[in-house]
Amino acid sequence: MLIPTKFTRLEESTIFKMKNILLNRNDGETVLDIFLRTKDEFYDAAEFLHAMDVLYVLDVLDVEVDSGVVVYA
Template sequence: MLVPSKFTRLEESTLFKMRKVLMGKSQGETVQDVYHRTHGVFQDATEFLHALDVLYVLGMLTIEVETGSIDYA
């Protein structure tokens, strides 16, 4: 679930889990590297991609399409 609600605890929401993407970040890592680093945090790849989408919209990261590398703000 993307946002917390009365049925979804804050710790279970994708918004809360996004912080794990930003923790332990290193410049030049690829999307695959981040997925493996945070593999146990997200329920599935869809939730992981939602987290990356939100971080991109917020301007917290950009992704190089050719290489798949992530540049953090």
């Protein structure tokens, strides 16, 4: 679930779990590296990609097309 509701606790929401992507981030990581680092925090890969999408739209991160490396703002 992307956002908390009366049926979804804050800690279970994707919005809350996005912090795990930003914690312990390393320069030169690819999307796969980040997924492997945080896979225990997300329900599945789709939830992880939703979190990455939101961070991208918020301009918190960007992915270099040539190398696939994630660059944080």
